[in-house]
Amino acid sequence: MSATPAVNDPELERTGRRSFLGALLAISGAAVSLLLAIPLVRFSTYPLRRVAADADWSDVGPVNEFDSLTAPVAKTISIERRDAWQTTSAQTSVYVLPAKDGQFRILSPVCPHLGCSVRWVNDQNKFVCPCHSGSFTADGERLAGPPPRSMDTLDAKVVDGVLKVRYRYFRQLVATKEEMA
C-alpha cells in the first residue's frame, strides 16, 4: 500500500507559494516592459506618423485670387518631402482652373506621357506639351498626341480663405491615373 502525500505538507505549500510569486513577478515585469516600450515605439515611428497626418498640403494662394478666373493659371507652390527624419523642400507649379459648380480644380503640369511640363497656350485655348506635341483641353482632357490619358487632377481644399493643394506624382505611360508611392 503506497503512502498518500499529506494535505498540509509545509514543503508543498512553500513550493506552491514560490511558483505563484514567480508567475506574479514575470507578469509584472512584462507589463512594465510593455509600458516602457510604448514611448520608445512612438518616438521611433514619429516621422512616419507625421507624414500620414500632414498629407503634404501646400498653399496655393488666397481663394479670392481665383474667384473670377476665366482660363487656367499657373501657380508656384512649395512642397515638402519627408524621408524618415530628413525633410527637403522644393518648388513646383500647378494649374488652377476656373471653378466649376463652386469647386476649385487643380491640375498637375506633369505630362502623363514622359513627364515634360505641359504649358497653357492662351491663344489656342488649350494645354500643349512641348516634348511630343500632346495637347489637352482647358479642363485638362486629352485632345491629341501620345499622352495615354488626360492631365492629372490634384486634391484641393480651402482652409481659412486659402486654397490648398495636395501635390502628388503619378505613373507615366499608363492609361489610368496611378499615384506613385
Ligand code: FES
Ligand atoms: S512628354 Fe508630353 S507628349 Fe511626350
